[in-house]
Amino acid sequence: MTAPVYVVTGASRGLGKNVAELLLAAPILANVVVVARTEAGMKELAEKFPGQVEVVTGDLADYTTGEKAVEAAVAKYGKLDGIVFNAAVIAPVASVATLNIDEFKKLFDINFFSNLVTMKAAIPYLRKTKGHVVFVSSIASHEEHYYAWEAYGSSKACVNHLAATLAVEEPDIFSISVDPGVMDSDMQKEIREKHGERMMESHHEYLTKVKEDGTIASTLGPATVISNLLVKGPMELSGHYHQFDSEILSPYLKA
Amino acid sequence: MIHLFKGLVQIRRISEKSLAIELCGYQQDLTSITFITNLLGMPVVIVTGASRGMGAAMARKLLSAPISAKVVLVARTAEPLKAFADEFPGQVAYLSGDISKDETNVDAVKLAISKFGALDGIVFNAAILDPISAVAKADSAAWKKLYDINFFSMLPALREAIPHLKASKGKVIFVSSGASHHYFYGWGAYGSSKAATDHLAATLAAEEPDIFTFSLDPGVMDTNMQIALRETHGTEMKPSEHERFLSLKTDNALSPPSLPGGVAINLLLKAPKELSGKTLRFSDEKLAEFVDK
Numbered sequence: 313m314t315a316p317v318y319v320v321t322g323a324s325r326g327l328g329k330n331v332a333e334l335l336l337a338a339p340i341l342a343n344v345v346v347v348a349r350t351e352a353g354m355k356e357l358a359e360k361f362p363g364q365v366e367v368v369t370g371d372l373a374d375y376t377t378g379e380k381a382v383e384a385a386v387a388k389y390g391k392l393d394g395i396v397f398n399a400a401v402i403a404p405v406a407s408v409a410t411l412n413i414d415e416f417k418k419l420f421d422i423n424f425f426s427n428l429v430t431m432k433a434a435i436p437y438l439r440k441t442k443g444h445v446v447f448v449s450s451i452a453s454h455e456e457h458y459y460a461w462e463a464y465g466s467s468k469a470c471v472n473h474l475a476a477t478l479a480v481e482e483p484d485i486f487s488i489s490v491d492p493g494v495m496d497s498d499m500q501k502e503i504r505e506k507h508g509e510r511m512m513e514s515h516h517e518y519l520t521k522v523k524e525d526g527t528i529a530s531t532l533g534p535a536t537v538i539s540n541l542l543v544k545g546p547m548e549l550s551g552h553y554h555q556f557d558s559e560i561l562s563p564y565l566k567a
Numbered sequence: 568m569i570h571l572f573k574g575l576v577q578i579r580r581i582s583e584k585s586l587a588i589e590l591c592g593y594q595q596d597l598t599s600i601t602f603i604t605n606l607l608g609m610p611v612v613i614v615t616g617a618s619r620g621m622g623a624a625m626a627r628k629l630l631s632a633p634i635s636a637k638v639v640l641v642a643r644t645a646e647p648l649k650a651f652a653d654e655f656p657g658q659v660a661y662l663s664g665d666i667s668k669d670e671t672n673v674d675a676v677k678l679a680i681s682k683f684g685a686l687d688g689i690v691f692n693a694a695i696l697d698p699i700s701a702v703a704k705a706d707s708a709a710w711k712k713l714y715d716i717n718f719f720s721m722l723p724a725l726r727e728a729i730p731h732l733k734a735s736k737g738k739v740i741f742v743s744s745g746a747s748h749h750y751f752y753g754w755g756a757y758g759s760s761k762a763a764t765d766h767l768a769a770t771l772a773a774e775e776p777d778i779f780t781f782s783l784d785p786g787v788m789d790t791n792m793q794i795a796l797r798e799t800h801g802t803e804m805k806p807s808e809h810e811r812f813l814s815l816k817t818d819n820a821l822s823p824p825s826l827p828g829g830v831a832i833n834l835l836l837k838a839p840k841e842l843s844g845k846t847l848r849f850s851d852e853k854l855a856e857f858v859d860k
Contacts, residue, residue, distance in 0.1 A: 375707060407774050408767070409729040413669060413722050420714070428705055428755075435703045454766070457773040457844070466718075466766040473759035474702070476750040481701045551750065 315364075317389040318542060319345045319381045319434070321372060321426075322399030324353035326497035327448065330535035331396050331542075336361040340543060345385045347377060348399065372399050373421040378430030382437070392437035394444040394542045397427045397471070402499055405460050405507035416463045423467035427474060435482060444486040444542050447475045449553060451491050459512035472553045479551025486545045489553040490561070492534030494522060533557065533565060540564035611637045611683040612835065613675050613724075615666060616693030617651070618642035620790035621742065624828035625690055630655040634836070637683045641666065641675050641693065666693050667715035672724035676731065686731040688738040688835050691721050694760075696792055699753045699800040710756045717760035721767065733777045738835045741768045741782040743846055752805040765846040772844025779838035782846040785827030787815055822849075826858070833857040 318335055322328035323346035335342040336357065345366045346354045358365040366384050370377035385392045400423045404415040427447065438445070452461050453468035475489035494500060504523060508516040522528040534556040541549075541564055554561050612629055616622035617640035629636040630651065637658050640648045645663035652659035660682040664671035679686045694717045698709040721741070731737065746754050747761035768782035787793065797816060801809045815821050827849035834842070834857050847854055 408722065408725050408771055409774070411722055411726060413719065413726075416722060417719060420719075424759075425707055425711060428702065428710060429707050431702055432705050432707075457766075457769045459774050462767060462770040462774075465770065466763040469762045469766040470759040473747075473750070473762045474755060477755040477758065478702055480750045481703065481752050481755075 314390075316340065316342045316393040316543065317345075317385050317391050318342050318393060319347065319385055319395040319430075321347045321378065321381070321395075321397055321430075323357070324348035324350045326499065327492055327495060327531045327535055327538075328396070328398040329353050329357070330531040331398060331538050332357055332365075333360075334535055334539040335542070336364050340539070342393075343385075343389045345381050345388075347372070347381045371422075372426040373418060375421075375426055375429040378426050379433045382430060382433040386437055391441055392434055392443060393441045394438070394446070395430065395434055396446050396448070396538055396542055397430070398448045398538075399426070400448065400464075400467075400499075402464050402503060403507070404463050405503070405510045406463075407460050407510070408462055410510075411463070419463045420467050420470075423464070424470045424474070427471065431474070431478065435485070438485045439482065442484050442486075444545050445475075445478070445488075446538050446542050446545070447471050447487070447489040448538070449475075449489040449491050451493070451555070453489075453491070453553070458515055460507070460510045475553065476551045486541075486547060486550045488541055488545055488549055488551070490534070490538055490541065491553070491555040492531075492538070493529055493556060494519065495531045495534060496523070496528045497531060500528070536566075537561055537564045540566075609635050609637055610687035610836070611639070611679050611685050612688040612690065613639040613641065613679055613686070613728075614690045614692060615641045615675070615720075615724075617661075618644050618647040620792060621785060621788060621824040621828045621831075622690075622692040623647065623651075624824040625692065625832050626651055628825065628829060628832045630658055634832070637679075639675050639679045639682070641671065666720045667712070669720075669723040672720055673727045676724060676727040680731060685735055686728055686737060687735045688740070689724065689728060689732075690740045690742070690831060690835065691724070691764075692742045693720070694742065694757075694792075696757050696795060696800070698756055699796075699803045700756075701753050701803070702755055704803075705755070713756045714760055714763075717757070718763045718767070721764075725771065729775060729778070733775065736777050736779075738779040738838045739768070739771065739781075740831050740835050741765075741780070742831065743768075743782040743784045745784050745786065745848065747782075747784070747846070751808055753800070753803045768846065769844040779835075779840070779843045781834050781842055781844075783827065783831050783834065784846065784848040785824075785831070786822055786849055787812065787820075788824045788827060789816075789821035790824050793821060829859040830854055830857045833859070 320332045323332045347368045351369045354367045368381045450468040452465035472489045475487045478487040537556040614626045617626045640661040648661035744761040746758035765782045768780045772780040830849040
C-alpha cells in the first residue's frame with residue numbers, strides 16, 4: 313500500500329502547518345503537497361520530512377496556484393487522496409456600511425473561488441482514490457453574526473454550501489466542513505491587533521481575554537480532527553458541517 | 568405662500584417658472600408633489616430586477632393602492648420599467664443598467680434621494696440562475712459573474728443606502744431560495760450565492776438595529792427563471808430533480824409571483840422586529856399573517 317498523497321493549503325503556519333505535520337508523521341506518513349504564499353514554514357516541513365513534501369509557493373487568489381498543487385501531487389506521487397482547504401484570510405473586517413468592495417471580492421477569491429477551481433482540478437483524481445476533502449470553516453459561517461465579519465463569515469457560509477453540494481454531486485468523494493474554533497494562530501493575532509477597532513467591543517475583548525489568560529486553544533485539537541477526517545472520514549458524515557469538538561466528531565479528536 | 572409646518576417649511580421662488588420647497592434641509596422641485604406625499608407616509612422603495620417575474624409583481628403591489636409607494640425600479644431592460652412609469656405617473660423613477668456594476672447600485676440609491684427625497688426600503692430581487700453545472704465542470708468565470716449579480720451587487724447598494732435607511736428606520740428584503748440550504752446537483756453557484764444572501768441579511772440586522780432585514784425564500788414560481796430551468800438546464804441536473812420542476816408546471820402547482828411577492832412587500836411594510844435578520848420560506852406558518860388573502 314503506497315503512502316497517501318494529500319494537498320494542504322495555507323500550510324506555512326498555524327492550523328495548516330499543524331495538519332501537514334500530523335499527516336507527514338507516523339502513523340500516517342503521507343506525502344504532502346503544501347501550498348502557501350510564504351515559503352519559510354513549508355521549507356521547514358520539507359527539511360523535517362525529507363522526500364515526503366512538495367512545496368508550492370503562491371497566492372491562492374491566483375486560481376492557478378491550487379491547480380498547480382493538484383498537478384504537483386499527481387506528477388510527483390502519482391495520485392491524490394485528499395485535500396485540506398485551509399488557506400483563508402480574515403480581512404476586510406468592516407461593517408457593511410463601510411466595506412471596501414474590492415477587498416471583499418479578493419477575500420472571496422482566496423476563501424471560496426480558489427477552493428472551487430482547485431476542487432474541479434482534483435475531482436478526476438479523487439474519484440479514482442475515493443478521496444476525502446476537508447474544508448476549514450468557522451462559526452462565523454452561520455451561528456454568530458459578528459459585527460464587521462460579513463466578508464469572512466459569508467465566505468465560510470459559501471464554503472459550507474460547497475462542501476454539501478460536493479457530497480451530493482460526488483458520491484465517491486468524502487466532503488466535510490469543520491469549524492476549528494478560536495485557535496492560538498497568526499489569524500487570531502491579526503484580529504486582536506489590527507481589527508479590534510472595527511469589531512464589536514465585547515467580541516474583541518473576548519478574543520483578547522482568551523489569549524491573555526492562556527485559555528485559548530492550540531491548533532492541535534482541530535488539526536487532529538481534520539487530519540483524521542481526511543484519512544478516514546466515514547461517508548455518513550459526508551456533506552456535513554460540524555464544530556471540531558462536537559459530539560459527532562469526538563471519535564476523530566483522538567490521535 | 569404655503570406654510571405646511573410653520574417654521575419648518577419655506578417656499579422659495581428660484582426662477583420665474585419654478586418654486587422650490589425646502590424642508591429640514593431637503594430642497595425639492597414643487598412640480599412634483601412627491602415630497603409632500605412623502606410627508607404623508609408613502610414609502611420610497613428600490614426594487615431590483617423589476618422588469619418581470621417576482622420583481623414586477625412586487626413593484627406593482629407597491630405602486631398600486633393602498634400602498635401607492637414611490638419606487639425606483641432597476642433592471643437590464645428599460646421598456647417594462649417605462650411602462651410602470653407611464654401607468655403610475657409621478658410614482659416611478661427607473662434605471663436600466665447592469666447591476667453587477669457598482670455604479671448602477673449607487674445610482675439607484677442616489678435616484679431615490681434626488682427624485683423622492685428619502686429611502687425607506689430596498690427589495691434585492693435581481694438574480695440569475697446560470698450556471699447550473701456540477702463542480703466537476705464548473706466555469707469559475709461564470710460562477711463569479713453569477714456572484715457579481717446575485718451577491719456582490721448588494722454591497723455597494725447597501726453602503727450607499729445605509730445612512731438613508733438608518734434615518735428612515737428602513738427595511739431591506741432579500742429574495743433568497745430554498746437552494747440556500749438544500750443541496751441539488753448542479754446548483755452550487757446559485758445555491759451558495761443565496762446562502763451568502765441569507766448571511767448578509769442576518770449580519771446587516773446585527774450591525775444596524777434601526778434597519779429591518781429579511782431573507783425570503785419564495786419557493787417555485789411561474790416565471791421566466793422557471794422556464795429557463797425547465798427548457799435549458801435539464802441536461803446539467805439530476806433527472807429526477809429536473810422532473811420535479813417539469814411536474815410542478817404540468818400540475819399547475821407553481822405559485823404566481825404575486826403570492827410570495829405579496830409576502831415580501833407585507834414584510835417590508837410591517838417589519839416585525841422579531842423577524843429581523845431571519846430567513847424563511849414564504850409559506851412558513853410564521854409568515855401566515857403576511858400572505859394576502
